[in-house]
Amino acid sequence: MDDRPLLNRRLAGLGTTIFAEMSALATATGSINLGQGFPDTDGPREIAEAAAEAVLTGRGNQYPPGPGVPELRAAIAEHQQRFYGFEYDPDSEVLVTAGATEAIAAALLALLEPGDEVIAFEPFYDSYAACIAMAGATRVPLTLQPPSFRPDLERLRALITPRTRLLLINTPHNPTGMVLTADELREIARLAVEHDLLVVTDEVYEHLVLGVAHYPIAALPGMRERTVSISSAGKTFSFTGWKVGWVTAPAPLTAAVRTAKQYLTYVNAGPFQYAVAKALRLPDEYFAGLRADLTRKRDLLSDGLAQAGFEVFRPDGTYFITTDIAPFGFKDGLEFCRTLPERCGVVAIPNVVFYDNTEAGRSLVRFTFCKRDEVLEAAVDRLSRLRPS
Numbered sequence: 001m002d003d004r005p006l007l008n009r010r011l012a013g014l015g016t017t018i019f020a021e022m023s024a025l026a027t028a029t030g031s032i033n034l035g036q037g038f039p040d041t042d043g044p045r046e047i048a049e050a051a052a053e054a055v056l057t058g059r060g061n062q063y064p065p066g067p068g069v070p071e072l073r074a075a076i077a078e079h080q081q082r083f084y085g086f087e088y089d090p091d092s093e094v095l096v097t098a099g100a101t102e103a104i105a106a107a108l109l110a111l112l113e114p115g116d117e118v119i120a121f122e123p124f125y126d127s128y129a130a131c132i133a134m135a136g137a138t139r140v141p142l143t144l145q146p147p148s149f150r151p152d153l154e155r156l157r158a159l160i161t162p163r164t165r166l167l168l169i170n171t172p173h174n175p176t177g178m179v180l181t182a183d184e185l186r187e188i189a190r191l192a193v194e195h196d197l198l199v200v201t202d203e204v205y206e207h208l209v210l211g212v213a214h215y216p217i218a219a220l221p222g223m224r225e226r227t228v229s230i231s232s233a234g235k236t237f238s239f240t241g242w243k244v245g246w247v248t249a250p251a252p253l254t255a256a257v258r259t260a261k262q263y264l265t266y267v268n269a270g271p272f273q274y275a276v277a278k279a280l281r282l283p284d285e286y287f288a289g290l291r292a293d294l295t296r297k298r299d300l301l302s303d304g305l306a307q308a309g310f311e312v313f314r315p316d317g318t319y320f321i322t323t324d325i326a327p328f329g330f331k332d333g334l335e336f337c338r339t340l341p342e343r344c345g346v347v348a349i350p351n352v353v354f355y356d357n358t359e360a361g362r363s364l365v366r367f368t369f370c371k372r373d374e375v376l377e378a379a380v381d382r383l384s385r386l387r388p389s
Contacts, residue, residue: 031341043238051275060270068096075277099243106261116165123354149176172205177315193222304380309388319370
């Protein structure tokens with residue numbers, strides 16, 4: 001073999017995800033894992049039973065149709081109509097994917113050419129960087145600053161160049177918990193139309209809004225025809241291991257994304273697709289109860305973190321809380337998180353891994369609150385051992 005690196009240079013520096021590292025650390029130390037965002041309880045039993053029934057009756061045990069089973073595509077279209085007033089054709093404008101992660105990858109691989117620029121909110125979910133790199137494009141970060149993490153829309157305008165092809169929007173935003181307002185979305189939409197940009201919008205936390213409203217950008221004038229909207233079942237229904245996501249977009253965009261998607265997983269999660277179709281049709285009380293439960297958990301952990309000495313940026317969405325560790329005399333969130341299990345038996349995620357501009361996120365640390373109350377209370381008790389400097 002020659003001396004060239006084995007890893008494609010586009011992926012150089014990505015390595016093992018921080019989630020794998022911190023979850024392994026939690027297991028090795030017996031720590032409470034408030035790092036990776038997965039619930040520690042399952043979703044509705046009736047939805048799990050629907051998946052089991054699909055397996056036991058042989059429904060979905062073989063390859064499902066490439067775009068997804070018709071029942072789920074119909075349910076996704078109904079969901080978009082029910083919550084946002086959208087009309088999507090389930091046959092030509094809906095695509096089922098292996099979670100939102102595959103949907104993002106397929107969309108970016110399908111829509112970008114080498115040399116294109118993608119503007120994304122920083123900090124950004126780690127798969128964004130990898131998918132943009134695999135497409136041969138360049139990521140251009142719009143850095144969100146504490147305490148509010150609101151986007152600087154004048155800065156957004158300044159970042160747009162003749163090479164800008166696409167805006168990658170995430171609202172509610174992971175990891176900061178920022179939720180774009182209607183006014184902010186209108187301005188972003190205006191810039192997209194003015195510069196004839198495509199928009200890929202990651203809305204997996206659409207039902208995890210806490211005291212505010214979620215507005216989809218595709219509803220705004222001139223946006224439906226240029227927007228790929230992405231969501232998934234994992235966050236809303238607490239079945240993250242099923243990996244069922246979806247795309248809704250006009251037929252030409254959906255066809256483009258489907259072309260890339262079919263060479264990634266081809267199909268996935270046959271029996272679970274039938275169960276997710278049932279989940280999307282749950283009554284309004286389910287979604288209201290989810291928001292109420294997460295609001296209470298957010299407040300429980302936010303108050304505990306503040307009492308322990310963290311500077312807390314209380315989120316409006318998702319199930320993550322971003323904090324600043326500066327009050328403890330620490331500047332390096334990665335070092336802080338790697339030593340936190342030994343000091344008090346809790347695992348968190350350093351936000352710096354979500355930044356290109358690492359100094360902007362150096363002292364920020366993310367905790368998740370999608371855990372049982374007793375787990376959150378135990379974590380708060382352990383974190384109270386820390387003392388600000």
